Amino acid sequence: MISNSTPQNGNDLPWQAKVFDCLSYPSIIIAPDKTLISANKKFFEKFNLCLEDIQGKKCYSLFLYRDTPCNSDGCPISKVINQKKSHSYTLKRQYRWEDRVFSPILDDQGQVEYIIGSMRDISKIKSLERQLTGVKEGISQIIESSASAIVAADRQGNIDLMNNVAKELFQIDGNGHKIKNTTQLYPPGKAQEIMQMLRDDGIGERGKLLIPKINIVNAKGEQIPVEMSAAIIYDENGNESATMAIYNNLKNKIEVEQKLKEAQTKLAQSEKLASMGKLAAGVAHEINNPLTGILFYASLLLERNDLDAALKEDIGYIVEDANRCKEIVKSLLVYSRSTDSHKDAVNINTVVEQSLRLIRDQKKLRNITIKKDLPNKMMMVNADTNKLNQVLINLIINAVDAMEGSGSLILRTDKDTFNKKVYLEIKDTGSGIPHENLSKIFDPFFTTKEVGKSTGLGLSIVYGIMEEHGGSIFVKRTSAKGTTFILEFPLCQPSRTEGFLC
Helix, strand or coil: CCCCCCCCCCCCCHHHHHHHHCCCCCEEEECCCCEEEEECHHHHHHHCCCHHHHCCCEHHHHHCCCCCCCCCCCCHHHHHHHHCCCEEEEEEECCEEEEEEEEEEECCCCCEEEEEEEEEECHHHHHHHHHHHHHHHHHHHHHHHCCCEEEEEECCCEEEEECHHHHHHCCCCCCCCCCCEHHHHCCCCHHHHHHHHHHCCCCCCCCEEEEEEEEEECCCCCEEEEEEEEEEEECCCCCEEEEEEEEEECHHHHHHHHHHHHHHHHHHHHHHHHHHHHHHHHHHHHHHHHHHHHHHHHHHHHCCCCCCHHHHHHHHHHHHHHHHHHHHHHHHHHHCCCCCCCCEEEEHHHHHHHHHHHCCCHHHHCCEEEEEECCCCCCEEEECHHHHHHHHHHHHHHHHHHCCCCEEEEEEEEEECCCCEEEEEEEECCCCCCHHHHHHCCCCCCCCCCCCCCCCCHHHHHHHHHHHCCCEEEEEEEECCEEEEEEEEECCEEECCCEEEC
């Protein structure tokens, strides 16, 4: 007991000494001159000391194991005396951590009469703090190393956490682009809709939500398709405390799927053309022989002088229709690629100019304004000029028909040296292609024209010729204001020894 060793004054009562002695932490009484006065039972037990070991000694000899005073400016006891309020500090001694708290005991005039110091062993707390720090660092490393974007927010939607992948996805950078609340991550009203779905027991497990595809909005206002997994975080009482979401960017996946779909469509079109080509070639050869006979004998009949005019007129119709059939057979043979092909390096601009001159019915172009954007560049392609003329004439005539005799036709060429491509753009101001017909325009025998005005082989032949030249054709855009076709060819590169390398 320390009842005989505690400071005595008029206000001291026996129970005060007992309270001091019963404190659960080792405690000591210090005079303003930093002389040790007394300590409680816990202190003596902790340090294996008695009253005689400390009484009359200075605090720095006990706490700092030195004979000279410490720096008074940094001394917590000096701070307590000067400021008349508690001060504390944490000290590590070998493998132990101590939290030392010094508080003033004031007299009736409000002056510091004594200082009470308490020492609490916080080694276990420090150990737990280290473990907690380790867990936090581990979780932080997991979050940062995730290939998915992760965002966490409080109940008000204020963002507390966003890993580097999320910052990259949402375009968070040092140029003033900021996102502070989850409402900024989505189009207007979408964040509230997501929270409603998370709280709806009828949509999967309550507090959890998987959306295979949704658009998010980055700091620049751009919409990006993502796959999102969201969840509400509940506290121990089951109340909502936070939300989190994991995002996977679908942009590249969608682009790959689109390219795959286009490749599959192109493959299906090629297979269709190949099978139809074989059929067309067989039909053309089978029809050609009897057709030649019809034309021959009908022509002989027309040379007879004993036929009346009405009969000659009828035979003339036979010859006319037979010749039309002959043209169809010729188209079938071209479509089936049964004709020979001679390719050479040619300038695409030369082919464009030549094709315009070769259009037989120039009257069709009378009310058409033709604009040519043909840069003075060497845009060489490996092509059969005759077949390429056929492609261009076919597309130009189709464009003129779509404009119903009046409008503007733009022919534009360009090249991409890096990707080794040459492009020819044919743009009209016609009525456009109906959306439902876009997937069928290159199909054999597909036509929207009246019966007898088209075989439906024109664009199929164009498609086949482009494939034969290692190129491609596609509709860049179409609307009620017109249609734009793009022809793409491999670029022939100049060679020192062989002229052009195709």
